[in-house]
Amino acid sequence: MSEASLPEQVRVTEAAAALIEQLRAQHGPLLFHQSGGCCDGSSPMCYPQDDFIVGDRDVRLGEVAGAPFYMSPSQYEYWKHTQLTLDVVPGQGGMFSLENGSGRRFHIRSRLFSDAEADALKAAGRI
Template sequence: MEVKRLIATSEALAVIVKLKKENGELVFNQSGGCCDGTAPMCYAKSDFHVPSRNIKMGDVGGCEFYIDKDQFEYFRYSQIILDVKEEKAAFGNSFSLEIDLGYQFITKSRIFSDAEYNSLPKDQK
Protein backbone atom coordinates (compact mmCIF):
# COMPACT_ATOMS: atom_id res chain seq x y z
CA MET A 1 0.00 0.00 0.00
CA GLU A 2 1.51 3.31 -1.06
CA VAL A 3 0.17 6.29 0.84
CA LYS A 4 1.40 9.82 0.40
CA ARG A 5 1.31 12.40 3.14
CA LEU A 6 0.71 15.15 0.57
CA ILE A 7 -1.32 15.07 -2.66
CA ALA A 8 -2.93 17.68 -4.91
CA THR A 9 -6.10 17.97 -6.94
CA SER A 10 -5.85 18.24 -10.72
CA GLU A 11 -7.06 21.84 -10.45
CA ALA A 12 -4.23 22.75 -8.07
CA LEU A 13 -1.69 21.01 -10.30
CA ALA A 14 -2.93 23.00 -13.32
CA VAL A 15 -2.37 26.28 -11.44
CA ILE A 16 1.10 25.11 -10.37
CA VAL A 17 2.00 24.45 -14.01
CA LYS A 18 0.95 28.01 -14.96
CA LEU A 19 2.90 29.50 -12.06
CA LYS A 20 6.04 27.52 -12.90
CA LYS A 21 5.95 28.84 -16.47
CA GLU A 22 5.86 32.40 -15.14
CA ASN A 23 8.10 32.08 -12.07
CA GLY A 24 10.37 29.06 -12.42
CA GLU A 25 10.88 26.75 -9.44
CA LEU A 26 8.32 27.16 -6.65
CA VAL A 27 8.05 26.32 -2.97
CA PHE A 28 5.01 26.11 -0.69
CA ASN A 29 4.97 27.12 2.95
CA GLN A 30 2.08 26.89 5.40
CA SER A 31 3.05 29.00 8.38
CA GLY A 32 0.30 28.40 10.89
CA GLY A 33 -0.61 32.03 11.23
CA CYS A 34 0.18 35.45 9.88
CA CYS A 35 -1.36 37.60 7.16
CA ASP A 36 -3.23 34.76 5.48
CA GLY A 37 -3.78 32.53 8.51
CA THR A 38 -3.04 28.92 7.70
CA ALA A 39 -3.38 29.06 3.92
CA PRO A 40 -0.52 27.52 1.97
CA MET A 41 1.59 30.22 0.37
CA CYS A 42 3.33 29.71 -2.97
CA TYR A 43 6.61 31.52 -3.65
CA ALA A 44 9.32 31.55 -6.29
CA LYS A 45 11.91 29.27 -4.70
CA SER A 46 14.61 31.90 -5.11
CA ASP A 47 12.50 34.43 -3.16
CA PHE A 48 11.80 32.36 -0.06
CA HIS A 49 13.93 31.08 2.79
CA VAL A 50 12.33 28.12 4.58
CA PRO A 51 12.24 28.72 8.35
CA SER A 52 14.36 26.19 10.26
CA ARG A 53 11.39 25.16 12.42
CA ASN A 54 9.35 24.05 9.40
CA ILE A 55 8.97 20.44 8.34
CA LYS A 56 8.90 19.20 4.76
CA MET A 57 5.57 17.47 4.15
CA GLY A 58 6.58 16.29 0.69
CA ASP A 59 6.56 17.41 -2.90
CA VAL A 60 3.55 18.38 -4.95
CA GLY A 61 3.65 19.20 -8.64
CA GLY A 62 7.44 19.13 -8.43
CA CYS A 63 7.46 21.71 -5.62
CA GLU A 64 8.59 21.27 -2.03
CA PHE A 65 5.83 21.83 0.54
CA TYR A 66 6.71 22.86 4.10
CA ILE A 67 4.53 23.27 7.15
CA ASP A 68 5.09 24.88 10.54
CA LYS A 69 6.32 22.43 13.19
CA ASP A 70 3.30 23.05 15.44
CA GLN A 71 0.89 22.50 12.55
CA PHE A 72 2.70 19.30 11.65
CA GLU A 73 1.91 17.96 15.11
CA TYR A 74 -1.76 18.70 14.48
CA PHE A 75 -1.67 17.06 11.03
CA ARG A 76 0.72 14.21 11.93
CA TYR A 77 -1.96 11.56 11.34
CA SER A 78 -3.47 13.22 8.29
CA GLN A 79 -3.08 13.33 4.58
CA ILE A 80 -2.92 16.90 3.25
CA ILE A 81 -4.72 17.61 -0.02
CA LEU A 82 -3.63 20.79 -1.81
CA ASP A 83 -6.54 22.34 -3.68
CA VAL A 84 -7.34 25.72 -5.21
CA LYS A 85 -10.41 27.91 -5.31
CA GLU A 86 -11.28 30.92 -7.40
CA GLU A 87 -10.65 34.04 -5.38
CA LYS A 88 -11.14 37.33 -7.17
CA ALA A 89 -11.13 39.79 -4.28
CA ALA A 90 -11.10 38.57 -0.68
CA PHE A 91 -7.40 37.77 -0.50
CA GLY A 92 -6.13 40.43 -2.87
CA ASN A 93 -3.34 41.41 -0.48
CA SER A 94 -1.90 37.90 -0.39
CA PHE A 95 1.81 37.38 -0.95
CA SER A 96 1.13 34.02 -2.61
CA LEU A 97 1.77 33.92 -6.36
CA GLU A 98 -1.55 32.39 -7.45
CA ILE A 99 -3.61 35.36 -6.31
CA ASP A 100 -2.65 37.27 -9.46
CA LEU A 101 -4.29 34.47 -11.49
CA GLY A 102 -7.51 34.83 -9.49
CA TYR A 103 -7.02 31.75 -7.29
CA GLN A 104 -6.10 30.84 -3.74
CA PHE A 105 -4.44 27.61 -2.70
CA ILE A 106 -6.17 25.86 0.20
CA THR A 107 -5.55 22.63 2.05
CA LYS A 108 -7.98 19.94 3.00
CA SER A 109 -7.12 16.93 5.10
CA ARG A 110 -8.27 13.48 6.03
CA ILE A 111 -7.18 11.21 8.87
CA PHE A 112 -5.10 8.18 7.89
CA SER A 113 -6.38 4.73 8.75
CA ASP A 114 -4.04 2.85 11.13
CA ALA A 115 -2.81 0.71 8.21
CA GLU A 116 -2.10 3.79 6.07
CA TYR A 117 -0.22 5.57 8.84
CA ASN A 118 1.80 2.48 9.68
CA SER A 119 2.79 2.11 6.02
CA LEU A 120 4.41 5.58 5.91
CA PRO A 121 8.21 5.56 5.85
CA LYS A 122 9.72 6.21 9.29
CA ASP A 123 11.10 9.58 8.24
CA GLN A 124 7.55 10.79 7.46
CA LYS A 125 6.10 10.06 10.89
Protein backbone atom coordinates in the same frame (compact mmCIF):
# COMPACT_ATOMS: atom_id res chain seq x y z
CA MET B 1 7.22 -1.16 4.27
CA SER B 2 9.30 0.59 1.60
CA GLU B 3 9.39 4.37 1.31
CA ALA B 4 7.63 4.12 -2.07
CA SER B 5 4.69 2.23 -0.54
CA LEU B 6 4.11 4.72 2.29
CA PRO B 7 1.00 6.88 1.95
CA GLU B 8 1.68 10.36 0.61
CA GLN B 9 1.50 13.06 3.25
CA VAL B 10 0.61 15.68 0.65
CA ARG B 11 -1.12 15.27 -2.71
CA VAL B 12 -2.27 17.62 -5.46
CA THR B 13 -5.41 17.82 -7.60
CA GLU B 14 -5.25 18.24 -11.38
CA ALA B 15 -6.62 21.78 -11.05
CA ALA B 16 -3.92 22.76 -8.56
CA ALA B 17 -1.21 21.10 -10.67
CA ALA B 18 -2.36 23.13 -13.69
CA LEU B 19 -2.16 26.39 -11.73
CA ILE B 20 1.27 25.40 -10.39
CA GLU B 21 2.48 24.88 -13.97
CA GLN B 22 1.17 28.33 -14.97
CA LEU B 23 2.90 29.97 -12.01
CA ARG B 24 6.12 28.03 -12.67
CA ALA B 25 6.13 29.33 -16.28
CA GLN B 26 5.91 32.88 -14.93
CA HIS B 27 8.14 32.66 -11.85
CA GLY B 28 10.45 29.66 -12.23
CA PRO B 29 10.90 26.95 -9.56
CA LEU B 30 8.30 27.13 -6.78
CA LEU B 31 7.78 25.91 -3.24
CA PHE B 32 4.82 25.75 -0.88
CA HIS B 33 4.77 26.53 2.80
CA GLN B 34 1.87 25.87 5.12
CA SER B 35 2.28 27.94 8.24
CA GLY B 36 0.06 28.80 11.13
CA GLY B 37 0.80 32.38 10.20
CA CYS B 38 -0.92 35.58 11.08
CA CYS B 39 -1.63 37.51 7.89
CA ASP B 40 -3.10 34.76 5.75
CA GLY B 41 -4.04 32.31 8.48
CA SER B 42 -3.05 28.78 7.66
CA SER B 43 -3.39 29.01 3.90
CA PRO B 44 -0.93 27.15 1.71
CA MET B 45 1.39 29.78 0.32
CA CYS B 46 3.22 29.50 -3.01
CA TYR B 47 6.56 31.28 -3.42
CA PRO B 48 9.45 31.36 -5.87
CA GLN B 49 12.01 28.95 -4.41
CA ASP B 50 14.68 31.65 -4.21
CA ASP B 51 12.38 34.09 -2.36
CA PHE B 52 11.54 31.98 0.68
CA ILE B 53 13.93 30.73 3.33
CA VAL B 54 12.78 27.40 4.71
CA GLY B 55 13.32 27.17 8.47
CA ASP B 56 15.71 24.60 9.92
CA ARG B 57 12.81 22.95 11.73
CA ASP B 58 10.23 23.16 8.93
CA VAL B 59 8.98 19.74 7.86
CA ARG B 60 9.07 18.71 4.21
CA LEU B 61 5.91 16.69 3.54
CA GLY B 62 6.69 15.88 -0.07
CA GLU B 63 6.19 17.48 -3.47
CA VAL B 64 3.16 18.74 -5.35
CA ALA B 65 3.53 18.94 -9.12
CA GLY B 66 7.31 19.09 -8.69
CA ALA B 67 7.26 21.81 -6.01
CA PRO B 68 8.43 20.96 -2.48
CA PHE B 69 5.78 21.38 0.21
CA TYR B 70 6.86 22.42 3.73
CA MET B 71 5.01 23.01 6.97
CA SER B 72 5.97 24.82 10.14
CA PRO B 73 6.71 22.50 13.08
CA SER B 74 3.74 23.72 15.12
CA GLN B 75 1.33 23.14 12.22
CA TYR B 76 2.89 19.74 11.56
CA GLU B 77 2.20 18.62 15.13
CA TYR B 78 -1.46 19.44 14.55
CA TRP B 79 -1.73 17.96 11.01
CA LYS B 80 0.71 15.00 11.08
CA HIS B 81 -2.09 12.44 11.32
CA THR B 82 -3.73 13.67 8.13
CA GLN B 83 -3.12 13.39 4.43
CA LEU B 84 -3.30 16.84 2.85
CA THR B 85 -4.56 17.49 -0.67
CA LEU B 86 -3.65 20.79 -2.31
CA ASP B 87 -6.58 22.01 -4.38
CA VAL B 88 -7.72 25.25 -6.03
CA VAL B 89 -10.96 27.09 -5.35
CA PRO B 90 -12.33 30.43 -6.61
CA GLY B 91 -11.26 33.37 -4.51
CA GLN B 92 -8.47 35.70 -3.56
CA GLY B 93 -5.09 34.10 -2.95
CA GLY B 94 -2.94 34.82 0.06
CA MET B 95 -1.46 38.30 0.22
CA PHE B 96 2.07 37.05 -0.47
CA SER B 97 1.22 33.90 -2.42
CA LEU B 98 1.88 33.85 -6.16
CA GLU B 99 -1.71 32.95 -7.16
CA ASN B 100 -2.93 36.24 -5.67
CA GLY B 101 -4.83 38.19 -8.32
CA SER B 102 -5.64 35.13 -10.45
CA GLY B 103 -9.20 34.77 -9.12
CA ARG B 104 -8.20 31.41 -7.65
CA ARG B 105 -6.57 30.40 -4.42
CA PHE B 106 -4.85 27.31 -3.14
CA HIS B 107 -6.85 25.39 -0.57
CA ILE B 108 -6.05 22.40 1.64
CA ARG B 109 -8.38 19.46 2.05
CA SER B 110 -7.50 16.76 4.55
CA ARG B 111 -8.40 13.29 5.70
CA LEU B 112 -7.17 11.31 8.68
CA PHE B 113 -4.76 8.50 7.91
CA SER B 114 -6.17 5.05 8.54
CA ASP B 115 -4.68 3.17 11.49
CA ALA B 116 -2.61 1.04 9.10
CA GLU B 117 -1.32 4.12 7.24
CA ALA B 118 -0.45 5.90 10.49
CA ASP B 119 1.33 2.80 11.80
CA ALA B 120 3.37 2.54 8.58
CA LEU B 121 4.35 6.22 8.75
CA LYS B 122 5.28 5.87 12.43
CA ALA B 123 7.40 2.78 11.70
CA ALA B 124 9.21 4.75 8.99
CA GLY B 125 9.85 7.65 11.40
CA ARG B 126 7.70 10.02 9.34
CA ILE B 127 5.18 10.93 12.08
